[in-house]
């Protein structure tokens with residue numbers, strides 16, 4: 058059991074692209090530490106994403122979207138009935154909260170709302186806001202039999218259709234981070250008509266190819282993958298997120314500014330979001346710990362691990378024998394990137410160990426409609442920095458909004474009456 062937990066921690070570090078794993082041991086629990094915690098931040102760590110948005114006085118709506126395979130997804134909206142809709146999709150083990158954790162002015166969802174957009178924040182199946190299914194309980198292994206393949210094939214189309222029906226706009230903006238980009242490529246490959254419903258796709262830390270992932274730990278994961286497969290098979294397809302409460306608790310205690318344990322805390326956060334001390338807001342760490350990780354399946358992690366090993370971008374690999382039954386061929390079919398016809402703007406970081414510039418360039422060369430290929434102007438910008446860096450607003454988000462505005466002028470759209 059202990060080794061499984063350790064594995065879970067290590068794997069989440071691997072996926073999120075850090076070079077440093079420090080198992081911090083038990084954090085000192087003291088009531089003194091507790092009492093000096095900033096109350097408001099401690100509260101932010103506990104609130105749900107909609108509560109958090111409401112706390113900062115933005116309007117908030119909660120929508121329930123059902124996928125054709127029976128999952129109920131919560132979509133959180135900061136409404137503006139005149140604004141052009143934009144859908145935000147989070148990364149693996151994250152949720153809608155990721156887009157607001159940095160608070161007003163800094164959080165991307167708030168910036169988009171301030172810029173006049175109608176902001177819809179998606180939640181992929183399996184995270185804390187999307188854990189219902191018409192017939193399956195999350196206690197059943199079958200509930201967790203999905204990867205980002207299903208997120209791209211079912212969750213994104215259902216969410217996009219729902220937004221279009223409710224706003225009367227024929228097209229929407231899409232912004233994805235990490236897995237939120239992987240699932241987008243898959244959606245377009247599997248159901249290209251959905252690509253026509255997107256004004257422009259802004260991809261933050263885009264992930265398709267991972268063959269050059271240079272994090273020593275990512276490479277270690279790929280060597281470990283057969284054992285991980287065995288583990289997953291033995292344990293059944295399962296949820297990957299046993300430690301959310303634990304992290305929330307330890308983060309709230311260890312990560313506040315005045316606590317002596319902050320140095321430890323800083324180290325452990327780096328294996329979640331990557332290492333860039335200049336861009337990490339220490340004060341805000343307890344809030345981050347309260348919301349990430351938010352839930353995912355083991356299969357999602359294994360699917361990424363397969364990409365490190367194969368260097369390709371393909372359907373889930375069940376092994377030669379089962380592949381024959383599932384795909385009628387011994388190897389999993391590749392996703393067809395030439396079907397991603399939507400205009401795409403790619404934003405990548407030089408210090409992103411998970412999705413390194415070389416792999417992003419390969420993706421760019423295979424996408425047919427790249428309108429921008431943007432290196433973030435900061436030499437140490439990491440994977441997690443796209444969501445949580447102190448200067449993400451000026452280094453990343455401002456340009457995304459500019460690209461969205463330009464695309465609206467180039468491809469004008471108009472609103473019809475909502476149904």
Ligand SMILES: *[C@@H]1O[C@H](CO)[C@@H](O)[C@H](O)[C@H]1NC(C)=O
Pocket residue numbers: 199202294383
């Ligand atoms: C999981 O889903 C895949 C494809 O959708 C299917 O082939 C497989 O049999 C399922 N696995 C389990 C354990 O139900």
Ligand SMILES: *[C@@H]1O[C@H](CO)[C@@H](O)[C@H](O)[C@H]1NC(C)=O
Pocket residue numbers: 098159160338339340341447
């Ligand atoms: C860091 O986070 C705190 C708490 O959310 C916030 O008040 C502060 O402005 C942030 N600092 C910077 C430099 O963004």
Ligand SMILES: *[C@@H]1O[C@H](CO)[C@@H](O)[C@H](O)[C@H]1NC(C)=O
Pocket residue numbers: 393395396
């Ligand atoms: C990929 O999609 C394009 C456009 O739909 C099609 O022309 C091409 O044949 C596909 N390639 C493969 C290998 O299926």
